[in-house]
Structures are given as C-alpha cells and as structure tokens.
Amino acid sequence: MNIAERSPRPAAIGAWIAVAFALVALAGCGSSSREAALPEGSVVLVIGDSITSGYGLAPEQAWPAQLAQRTGWKVIAAGVSGDRTAGGRARLPALLGEHSPALVIIELGGNDLLRGVSAADIVANLEAMIAAARAHNARIVLMAAPQPTAMGTLTGFSAAPFYRDLATRQKVALIENALPAVLSDSKLRLDALHPTAEGHAVLSERAVDELAKNGLLRAR
Numbered sequence: 001m002n003i004a005e006r007s008p009r010p011a012a013i014g015a016w017i018a019v020a021f022a023l024v025a026l027a028g029c030g031s032s033s034r035e036a037a038l039p040e041g042s043v044v045l046v047i048g049d050s051i052t053s054g055y056g057l058a059p060e061q062a063w064p065a066q067l068a069q070r071t072g073w074k075v076i077a078a079g080v081s082g083d084r085t086a087g088g089r090a091r092l093p094a095l096l097g098e099h100s101p102a103l104v105i106i107e108l109g110g111n112d113l114l115r116g117v118s119a120a121d122i123v124a125n126l127e128a129m130i131a132a133a134r135a136h137n138a139r140i141v142l143m144a145a146p147q148p149t150a151m152g153t154l155t156g157f158s159a160a161p162f163y164r165d166l167a168t169r170q171k172v173a174l175i176e177n178a179l180p181a182v183l184s185d186s187k188l189r190l191d192a193l194h195p196t197a198e199g200h201a202v203l204s205e206r207a208v209d210e211l212a213k214n215g216l217l218r219a220r
Contacts, residue, residue, distance in 0.1 A: 035139070035173055035215040040072030045099055047088050047129075048107030050142070051179065052079025054200065056190050061197045066204035067132055071217060076101065085110045085125035092129050096136040097151040103141065103216070104133040107179070109160065110145035110193075119162045130170050142213070146180035157184045178206035180185040 027207075038044070046052050046064045054062025066075035076099050080087065080173050088108045096104075106129055112122045126142065133140050144159030167174035181202075184187050188199030195203055211217045 004056045018060075022057055024216075026131060028092070028169060034124045035117040035203070037074065037218045038071075038139070042073050042102040043099055044068075044071075044073045044103045045078060045095055045101035045138075046103065046107060047092055047095060048105075049083040049111055050079065050194060051075055051110070052107050052121070054079070055194045057163075057197055058198065061200055062206040063195075063207065066201060066206060070208050071211075072155070073103075079107070082111060083108065084115070084117065084184060085109055085122050085129070086112075088192045089125045089128050092132050096132060096138065100136065101133075101138050103139045103145050104129075105141045105143055106130075107143040108145075111162070113148050113160060114143060114193075119160070123162050123177035124163050125167055126166060127170065129171060134177050139216075140170075141175060141214070141216070142172060143175040143179060144177075146183055154186065175207050175210045178203055178210055 008117060032171060044067075046067070052062070054065075059077070062079075064075045064079070067073070068075035076095075078091065078095050080091070081093075085108045088106065092104075106126060108129075109122050109126070130140050142163055145164035147158060147160045157180055159180050161175060164176060167173075182195050182199045183193070184204075185199070188195055188198050188202055190199075195202055208217060
C-alpha cells in the first residue's frame with residue numbers, strides 16, 4: 001500500500017467532523033436540561049393540601065412563607081386541607097389566571113395515596129396540571145409525597161415512585177426527598193400527617209436545597 005492509499009480520504013474526514021459536531025451538540029443538550037435560576041421577586045404559586053396550608057400553624061410558619069423568606073420570591077400559598085390531585089386540577093386554572101406565576105410548585109398526592117387512589121389516576125391529574133401550567137408559560141416543580149406504610153400513614157422514608165417517573169417523562173423539576181424526610185421524623189410532626197413549625201422550617205430548607213440542585217435557585 002502506498003502513502004496515498006494510507007491517507008484519509010476527504011469523505012472520511014468530513015464524516016468524522018460531522019460526528020464530532022453531533023457529539024458536541026448532544027453534550028450541549030444534556031447541560032441545557034438543568035433549570036435556569038428564577039430571579040428574586042418572581043411570582044411562585046404553590047398549590048397543595050394541608051401541608052401547604054400550614055395545618056395547625058400560623059400562615060407565616062408554613063413552609064411556603066418560609067420559602068419566600070429564603071428565596072426572595074413572591075410565594076402564593078394555595079393549600080386546601082384534605083385536597084387531592086383532582087381538586088388541585090380543578091382549582092389550578094383560576095389560580096393561573098389570577099396570579100400569572102412564573103413557577104408552579106405542585107404539592108399534591110398524599111391524600112390520594114392515603115385513600116387508595118390509583119397511581120394512574122394521580123398521574124393523570126398531575127399531568128393535566130403540568131399541561132395547564134405550561135399553557136400559561138409557567139415552569140413546574142413537583143413535590144413528592146411519601147409512599148404510605150401498611151398502616152396507612154405517611155411515614156415512609158421514600159417518595160412514591162411515580163413522581164420521579166413523571167418528572168423524568170415530563171422534564172420538570174422534582175423536590176423528591178424533602179417531604180418524606182420531614183414526615184418520617186416523629187420530632188417534626190404534630191401528628192401522623194402534619195409537620196410542626198420546626199418541621200415546616202426543615203421542609204422549606206430541604207426544598208430550597210433541592211431547588212438549588214435543580215438550578216432554580218442561585219447560591220445566596
């Protein structure tokens with residue numbers, strides 16, 4: 001074989017260049033999946049159940065108010081005790097129209113799990129809420145509830161698995177471990193289902209940590 005035959009052909013060189021550009025593009029796509037930070041002063045809607053309404057506490061003690069203090073966001077707490085994902089789905093359109101939030105945090109599913117609502121029905125309602133928020137150009141964060149124990153209480157250390165699956169499929173941020181960790185600590189609970197004031201403080205702190213990992217918060 002002569003030297004000319006060993007030299008790479010122009011077509012082969014072009015193919016390698018194309019592959020290199022494709023790899024760079026893929027790398028860029030991977031890095032862009034991280035959320036951009038939300039500026040201070042942004043309107044954030046938290047739609048949830050008694051966890052968000054601050055059952056048994058003053059409003060300023062509940063985790064949405066503390067989230068506002070920690071982030072500088074304008075946080076709207078739209079919690080209704082006992083609410084399920086179907087109720088949140090029904091309430092969300094009016095809340096979006098009223099507040100035009102930049103971000104919607106969905107803290108729902110715990111009551112569904114306690115009452116034996118199927119994962120498929122919970123996911124369908126959450127997906128409808130994600131679609132509604134996107135239609136209003138809002139970004140979305142899911143807050144996972146823990147999987148109930150055999151005794152029917154929310155004291156497990158792990159989130160119900162469908163939250164991660166849904167967040168991955170819908171490409172939304174997830175606060176996965178904050179609520180399960182708080183509700184698993186008896187020192188942080190008023191009762192089997194509701195955090196104390198200290199529990200809400202820990203919940204907001206953990207939520208901020210997970211939001212920062214998702215890129216939604218800048219280091220302060």
